[in-house]
Amino acid sequence: MTSVTAFAPATVSNVACGFDVLGFALHEPGDTVTARWAPSGVHIEGIDGDHGRLPRDAAKNTAGVAVMALLKALGETRGISLHITKGLPLSSGLGGSAASAAAAVVAVDALLNARSSQEQLITYAYEGERLGAGSAHADNIAPCICGGFVLVRRASPPDIVRLPVPRGLTAVVIHPELEIETAKARALLGTTVALSDAVKQWANLGALIHSLHTNDFALMSRSLEDTIAEPRRAPLVPGLAHIKQAAADAGALGSSLSGSGPALFALCAGQASADRVAEAMTRAVRAHIGGEPQTYVAQVAEQGARVIAS
């Protein structure tokens, strides 16, 4: 094999009550990375779709750092050249840095025929994600690699719980014309929380996990509440409460920021409901934020990052 191309999907992390530990993968959109042999070292050969904004220095690029971690772990001394095609907007809250890192390690793993486990791939991609996010969490990387709905019990070394996904569970993701730096959104959180808020959060997370096992959409709806991050980050997204209300009025089970925003997600029972919710949220985003948002309606993807050409 002389080259391998892999695709890795957008992911929604936090998922209302699962700050830093819960995420799910979407069918689309996503990033694509092609890996080729090079004489030595790791190189970023080119990046499409980033308007020149991402680092071309592999040591400063999430995909480059992830591949370096993989090569080091495998004792591989040959070099790799990467071409990255960004399908995900930058700083959107849709797990763009995770997707580039995940697609890169999946492509390189296939090029080396290394057959690493998903946990190993997460470990490598996590090194890249740490660079991008400025802190240690894996709730984008893990669903991006594994697909589906994933709970990260521990990021490093990874302890990953693959959760069941109820039939028909459909996501709406909407990306307003706003940018939020992950590091800035995180700084808003502070380092302590009220115990009473934390108790509500873990009660909701426990109930959400149960609802995924039992297809209990009513319980899922009651559980999709964020008492920790969303209240602190709300000022970053004008009209957030109105947009969430529009989603609820249109029948969404729940909605919140995707990752640290500015993208929002809603979870819906079925495609028809999701279509209505997408329309209502798009209208609300236009009214409160302005500009033209990108809106996606997608099933929770069963499959995560994968080889699409070699």
Place this chain on the structure above:
Amino acid sequence: MTSVTAFAPATVSNVACGFDVLGFALHEPGDTVTARWAPSGVHIEGIDGDHGRLPRDAAKNTAGVAVMALLKALGETRGISLHITKGLPLSSGLGGSAASAAAAVVAVDALLNARSSQEQLITYAYEGERLGAGSAHADNIAPCICGGFVLVRRASPPDIVRLPVPRGLTAVVIHPELEIETAKARALLGTTVALSDAVKQWANLGALIHSLHTNDFALMSRSLEDTIAEPRRAPLVPGLAHIKQAAADAGALGSSLSGSGPALFALCAGQASADRVAEAMTRAVRAHIGGEPQTYVAQVAEQGARVIAS
């Protein structure tokens, strides 16, 4: 009917990673309450097994207050007299006040033939429990009424999630000769927690809920960790770390304080394992705390508070 007697079991609340939201019921021991008609009002006719320490004034007694809440909700003007037999030690962390309240409301509900739902019974008993615990939570009351393993998504009005219990899951509960006032143990917690500790707690709770659905004892074992309450309350129980280590060495899936302690619980895969763990914990408690602890080995009870004679 002239009298009804109900039994309500001991409960383990918090369950390591489920502070204020998770609990399970034991087959035994428990409290027993007999309810009889009285001309008017609610009266505590007598209490056995408390060495005279519990209030005989119904308005200050958890069972009395719970029954008052029930009578008020049902618009019942006849009076009730209660006789309470404490099978649970006071201030033990085994849900004694919840058990008295639960047995009382179940007995009176049957005497009135009111057929209240479990959620209604929880609402009434919760009024009594608030009096006893000095704060609002329902992770003893809910499993005490419902049996099994229960997640309290919200205490009031109750939103109760009945969780599956893996076959063979067996609890060891050990009550050292120590007393801890619930209110004092709670004061040790403070009102804020580190966000990083809270994230670990909800990651563990999510994983624990998943493990109950999938019979994954290995994941359950990794999840039975308390980053919030146990570290702060550890000074109340001499040698806690050693006792927990003894449980782990003997094969326990995990152990922690039961409620706010001083009782400890361990969860084990099967009766034989639980018997070994009980022996090891008993030895460790004797060595580090002294005195003669009460040790129970019991399945997680499928049934909660119930009428045993009428």
